[in-house]
Amino acid sequence: MKAGIVGLPNVGKSTLFNCLSNAKAQSANFPFCTIEPNIGVVNVPDERLEKLESLVHPERVVPATVEIVDIAGLVKGASKGEGLGNQFLGNIRETDAILHVLRCFDNDNVVHVDGSVDPIRDKETIDMELQLKDLETVEKKLDKVKRAAKTGNKEAQKEEAVLLKIKEGLEAGISVRAIDIEKDARAEYVKPLQFITDKPVMYVCNVDEAAAVTGNAYVDRVKKAVANENAEVIYLAVGTEADITELDTYEERQLFLEDLGLSEPGSAVLIRGAYRLLNLETYFTAGEKEVRAWTIPKGATAPQAAGVIHTDFEKGFIRAEVISYDDYVQYGSEAKVKEAGKMRVEGKEYIVKDGDVMHFRFNV
Numbered sequence: 001m002k003a004g005i006v007g008l009p010n011v012g013k014s015t016l017f018n019c020l021s022n023a024k025a026q027s028a029n030f031p032f033c034t035i036e037p038n039i040g041v042v043n044v045p046d047e048r049l050e051k052l053e054s055l056v057h058p059e060r061v062v063p064a065t066v067e068i069v070d071i072a073g074l075v076k077g078a079s080k081g082e083g084l085g086n087q088f089l090g091n092i093r094e095t096d097a098i099l100h101v102l103r104c105f106d107n108d109n110v111v112h113v114d115g116s117v118d119p120i121r122d123k124e125t126i127d128m129e130l131q132l133k134d135l136e137t138v139e140k141k142l143d144k145v146k147r148a149a150k151t152g153n154k155e156a157q158k159e160e161a162v163l164l165k166i167k168e169g170l171e172a173g174i175s176v177r178a179i180d181i182e183k184d185a186r187a188e189y190v191k192p193l194q195f196i197t198d199k200p201v202m203y204v205c206n207v208d209e210a211a212a213v214t215g216n217a218y219v220d221r222v223k224k225a226v227a228n229e230n231a232e233v234i235y236l237a238v239g240t241e242a243d244i245t246e247l248d249t250y251e252e253r254q255l256f257l258e259d260l261g262l263s264e265p266g267s268a269v270l271i272r273g274a275y276r277l278l279n280l281e282t283y284f285t286a287g288e289k290e291v292r293a294w295t296i297p298k299g300a301t302a303p304q305a306a307g308v309i310h311t312d313f314e315k316g317f318i319r320a321e322v323i324s325y326d327d328y329v330q331y332g333s334e335a336k337v338k339e340a341g342k343m344r345v346e347g348k349e350y351i352v353k354d355g356d357v358m359h360f361r362f363n364v
Contacts, residue, residue, distance in 0.1 A: 001295070002039075002067040003274040004095035005204075008122050010110060011103040012206040012238040017070035019242045020267055038070040044275050044282075044293070045268040048325055048355060052284060052291045055332055064282050064293040066274050069095055089133050093194065097277045098201040099270070100126065104218035104235065105208040119205065119218050120225050127175060127197070134195045135170045138163055141193060162189045170197075177201070178229045200277045204270060205235035212237040213261045232273055236266030281354035284325070285309075286334070302350040306360040316364035320346045325355035 007013045021040050043063040053061050071091045092098065102119040142163045148156035162185050169179040175197035181190060190198060203226055205219045212235075219235045226233060237260075244265060247253045257265065275295075282293045283305055296305050302322075307314030323334065327342040334357075337343050352358070 001097075001278045001280060002069050002095045003097045003099050003202075003278060004069040004071045004092050005099045005101060006071050006092060006126065007101035008103075008125060011101050011122065013070060013101050015242050016101060016204065016206070016238045016270075017068065019238060019245055020068055020271070040068050040070075041065045042068050042271050044271055045264075046272075046282065046293060048282075049284070049291065049293050051329060052286050052325075052357070055328070056286050056288070056291050058287065058291040059289050060291075062290060062292040064275070064280075064295045066271060066278065066280075068099075068274070071095075089130075089196065092130070092196055096199065097274065098199050099204055099274060099277075100201055101204045101206055101238075102218075102222060104205040104216060104222065105211070105237075107208070117218070119222050123203070123222070123225065124173075128173065130196045131170045131173065131175060134176060134197050135167065137193055137195060138167050138170065142167065158185070159189045166190070166195075175229065177231075200231070200279070201229065202232040202234065202270075202273055202277050205233065206238045207235050209237045209240045209260070211235065212240060212266070232277060234266070234269060234273055236270065238266075241266050281352075283352050283354070283356045283358050285359070286328070286357050296352060298354075300352050301348065302346055302352060302358075302360075303348050305352045305358065306362065309360070312364045313360050313362045316362040317348060318361040318363055320350060321359040321361070322346050322350070323357040324353070325357060328357050 005013050005017055017038075017040070020042050043065050046063060049061060049063055069091065100123065102122055103117055104119050106117055142160065145156050145160045145163060149160040162181060165181065166176055166179055169176070176190065176195040177198050177200070203222055205215070205222055207216055207219065210216075211219070215235045219233070223233050240260070244253050244256050245267075247256060253265075257263070279298050280295050281298050282295060285292050285294065294305065294308050296308055302320040303314045303317040306317050306320070322344045323337050323342065327337055327340075328334070331337045331340055331342065334343075
C-alpha cells in the first residue's frame with residue numbers, strides 16, 4: 001500500500017520525504033529502508049509494539065510499514081504533459097492515497113513558484129490538473145457506456161447517470177471524492193475507473209517553527225477549504241523536523257521537541273495518519289522469537305489476516321486464538337491471560353480488531 005507525496009515545486013515535499021527517510025534516527029525500533037531513490041518503506045510508530053516487546057522479550061521486533069513515494073513537483077499544464085506532467089500523473093495513479101503538501105509559511109528566502117504564498121491557490125492548481133486528467137477518463141468511459149444505454153440496457157443507463165454526475169462535478173471543479181454518489185454505485189461504477197481525485201487525501205500544511213504547535217491562519221484557511229472533502233489536515237514544521245532528525249542522540253531530539261512544546265515528532269503523526277488514510281489496521285503476533293505487527297485492511301476476517309503471514313494459513317485456516325491487546329497488557333503474559341479465561345477462540349467469520357494479539361491454527 002503506497003501513499004504519494006504531491007505538491008507544487010518548492011513547498012517542502014523533498015524535505016518532508018528526506019525527513020521521513022531519517023525517521024530511523026528518532027527511535028532504534030523504527031528504522032527506514034530505501035528501495036529506490038524516491039520510494040521509501042517507513043515504519044509505523046506504535047507504542048503497543050514497544051509494550052509487547054517489554055512483556056515478551058523477543059529476539060526481534062518487526063513493525064508495520066507504509067510505503068511513501070516522493071512524486072515530482074507538478075506545474076500548471078501537467079494534465080497536457082507540461083513539465084513532468086505525464087510521469088507525475090502516472091506515478092500518482094499507482095498510489096493508494098495522497099499526501100498533499102501545502103506551503104503555509106512566509107519566508108522571502110524560499111521562492112514560491114507563483115511569487116506569493118497562498119495554499120488555497122496552490123491546492124486548486126493541483127486539483128485542477130488532477131481533475132482534468134479524471135475528466136479525460138470519464139469522457140472515454142462515457143462514450144462506450146452511452147452506446148449501450150441507447151439500446152435500452154438498464155445497467156448501462158444506471159452507469160451513464162453516475163458518470164454524467166461525475167463529469168458535471170469535475171467540470172465544476174469538484175474532486176470525485178467530494179461528489180455525492182451512493183455507496184453501492186461508487187463501488188460498482190466509480191472505483192474500477194481509479195480516478196486520481198477519488199483517492200483519500202491528507203493535506204500536510206508545512207508551517208514555520210513558530211506555528212509548529214498551534215498552526216496558523218494559513219492552516220485555518222486550508223481546514224475551511226477542504227471541509228467537504230472528508231480529508232485529514234495536519235500541520236508540521238517540515239524544516240524544523242529535518243533539523244531534529246540531524247541531531248545525534250535520542251535525548252537531544254527529545255529535548256528539542258520539548259523546547260518546541262511537542263510530545264513527539266510530526267513525522268510520527270504523519271506516518272500514523274497515512275496508515276489510517278490507507279484504511280489499514282494492525283494485529284500482532286507475540287512469541288519468544290518475534291513480536292510483530294501485521295498490516296491488514298479494516299474489516300479483514302481471521303482467515304484473511306492469517307493469509308498476510310502466509311497463503312497456506314488462509315487456505316487451511318481452522319481457528320484463531322485471540323487476546324485483546326488491553327487484556328495482554330493487564331495480565332502481563334499469554335499464560336496469565338489463559339488462566340484468567342480471557343483468550344478467545346474465533347472462527348472464519350471473525351472480523352479482526354485493531355490491536356488483537358493472535359495465534360492461528362491451520363492444516364494444509
